Structures are given as structure tokens and as C-alpha cells.
Amino acid sequence: MIYDRQKHWQFLEDELKAEVDEFNEKLNTSASYMLLETAELFTAQFLSFNESGEMICKLSRKRPTPRKGEYLYCMTLHKELRNYKNWGDRTYGDLVKNKTNYTEAICIWMSTSNDPDFILAGFKGVDFEFAEWIKDTPGVVLVLGPNRPPYEYLAHLQQLVLNNHTLSCSMVAGMWHHLLIHSLTYHLFWRYKDLREREKHIRLQNFVSTYVLKVNLCLLQHLQIVL
Numbered sequence: 234m235i236y237d238r239q240k241h242w243q244f245l246e247d248e249l250k251a252e253v254d255e256f257n258e259k260l261n262t263s264a265s266y267m268l269l270e271t272a273e274l275f276t277a278q279f280l281s282f283n284e285s286g287e288m289i290c291k292l293s294r295k296r297p298t299p300r301k302g303e304y305l306y307c308m309t310l311h312k313e314l315r316n317y318k319n320w321g322d323r324t325y326g327d328l329v330k331n332k333t334n335y336t337e338a339i340c341i342w343m344s345t346s347n348d349p350d351f352i353l354a355g356f357k358g359v360d361f362e363f364a365e366w367i368k369d370t371p372g373v374v375l376v377l378g379p380n381r382p383p384y385e386y387l388a389h390l391q392q393l394v395l396n397n398h399t400l401s402c403s404m405v406a407g408m409w410h411h412l413l414i415h416s417l418t419y420h421l422f423w424r425y426k427d428l429r430e431r432e433k434h435i436r437l438q439n440f441v442s443t444y445v446l447k448v449n450l451c452l453l454q455h456l457q458i459v460l
Contacts, residue, residue, distance in 0.1 A: 249382065252382035252383075253382055256379060256381060256382050259273065259325055259378075259379045260324060260325050260326035260329065261324050261325075261326060262324060262325055263322060263323075263324060263325075264317075264320050264323050264324055264325045264327065264328050265317060265320050265321075265323075267325055267378065268296070268317055269296070272296070272297035273378060273379055274325065274376065274377070274378045274379075275292065275296070275297075275298065275299055275305075275376070275377045275378070276292075276293075276296075276317055276374060276375070276376055276377075277290035277291060277292045277354065277374070277375045277376075277377060278290060278291045278292075278372060278373070278374055278375070279367055279370070279371060279372065279373050279374075279375055280353075280371055280372075281368075281371060282364060282368060283355070286357070286359075286364075287341065287355040287356060287357050288338065288355070288356040288357075288359045288364070289353060289354070289355055290353070290354050290355075290356065290375060291346060291348075291351045291352070291353060291354075292351060292352055292353075292354055293350065293351055294349070294350055294351060294352055295350070298340075298343065298352065298354065299340040299354065299377060300340065301340055301341060301342065301343070302339065302340065302341070303339065303340050304337060304338075304339050304358075304380045305337070305338050305339070305340065305356075305377040305378065305379075305380055306329075306335065306337065306338075306377065306378050306379060306380045306381065307335060307336050307337065307338040307356070307359070307363075307375055307376070307377045308328070308329065308332040308333075308334065308335040308336075308375070308376050308377075308378075309332065309333045309334050309335070309367070309373060309374070309375060309376075310328060310331055310332060310333060310374070310376060311331055311333060314328065314331055315373075315374040316374075325378055325379070328376060328378075329378075334363055334366055334367070335363070336358075336359050336360040336362075336363035336364075337358050337359075337360070337380060338356040338357070338358055338359050338377065339356060339357050339358040340354055340355070340356055341355050341356065341357050342354065342355045343355075
């Protein structure tokens with residue numbers, strides 16, 4: 234399906250409103266209910282950061298755990314609220330208001346632990362400031378819950394849609410070239426420790442760089458926009 238500018242803008246507006254309404258509903262929901270009944274809230278114990286910068290936590294097997302790839306709002310609370318039994322009738326929004334620090338975190342793996350009552354989980358995307366703040370406090374309790382909607386991202390997309398300037402194919406290709414190479418470079422120097430893997434990744438980077446500069450059209454999957 235092809236959308237014109239106005240329809241695409243309205244689509245983004247409806248999406249933003251739906252996400253805001255859903256998030257506000259979660260903020261007004263009992264935190265204990267989200268933890269024990271709907272599996273939208275999780276408690277974890279921070280252990281450490283590994284050499285890849287992933288935050289390692291311990292979670293109880295007695296309750297549901299986050300899904301892999303799930304974007305979460307991760308926060309620390311004041312001491313009296315670190316035990317969920319002290320939450321009482323507080324809502325998720327009340328916990329957010331009482332946070333002492335926070336970050337976004339993405340669950341990327343899970344594994345067994347030496348304690349059969351717990352599992353280990355790895356999270357990426359943790360802010361540097363949060364990591365520095367928490368790294369010397371192993372054992373601190375973390376609360377992970379629904380992340381806030383991407384307000385800025387959707388608003389930026391709306392601005393792009395309403396922009397009267399036409400983007401040429403070469404400009405679009407140039408933008409995607411920059412984004413792709415930036416992403417590949419990041420993974421090259423931070424993910425691939427093994428030199429052989431790094432050499433293969435360099436060849437991939439060179440291929441993408443050469444190919445994207447030659448083509449004059451970028452195909453965006455799932456949605457076509459008339460610019």
C-alpha cells in the first residue's frame with residue numbers, strides 16, 4: 234500500500250496516541266499486579282558487567298522473565314521499595330516517581346545459574362552513567378518494566394513527512410550509506426574481538442560501502458512513502 238503525506242502523518246499520529254494511552258494505563262496499574270499477574274514488571278538482582286559491556290542480572294524462576302529483545306525501563310528504587318512486598322497499592326507510575334536512577338535496557342540472553350531457583354540474564358543498551366553508578370554495588374535490586382513510548386522518534390518522523398522538500402534518491406542512498414557504515418564500524422571495533430572475524434567484517438563493510446554508493450534507489454521494507 235502507498236500512503237500520501239497526510240495519511241502517513243495521520244498514521245503516525247494515531248500510533249503515538251495509542252502508545253501514549255496504553256503507557257498511561259500501565260502507569261496507573263498496580264505494580265504488584267503487573268509483577269505477579271500480568272508479567273509486565275520484573276525484579277532482578279544486579280551482579281556485574283561482562284567484558285562485552287552487558288549487564289548481568291539474576292532473576293527468580295518462580296516468576297515470568299522478560300522476553301529476549303524486549304526494551305525495558307530499568308530503575309533502582311529507594312531502599313524501602315526494593316522488596317516488592319512493601320509496594321502495597323502503589324502503581325507502576327508511583328515506582329517510577331520514586332526511582333533513584335534509571336536506564337533503558339534490552340534483554341538479549343538468558344542462561345542457567347548455579348542456584349536452581351534463579352536464572353541469569355544479560356542486558357545491553359545500558360546508559361554509561363547508569364553503568365558507572367551501579368557497577369560497584371553488586372546485589373542491588375533492579376525493577377524492569379514497560380518502556381516509555383518513543384515520543385521523539387515518532388514526532389521526528391512526522392516532521393519528515395510534512396517536510397515540503399523532496400528527497401532525491403541519491404540523497405536517500407547517501408543517508409542510508411552513512412547509517413549502514415556507522416553501524417558496521419561500531420560492530421567492527423566493539424563486537425568482533427577475534428582478528429579473523431574482524432577481517433571478514435571489514436570485507437563486508439567495504440562491499441556495503443561500494444554497493445550503496447552505486448545504487449540510486451533504497452527499498453524500505455513494509456512501508457512505501459510518497460515523498
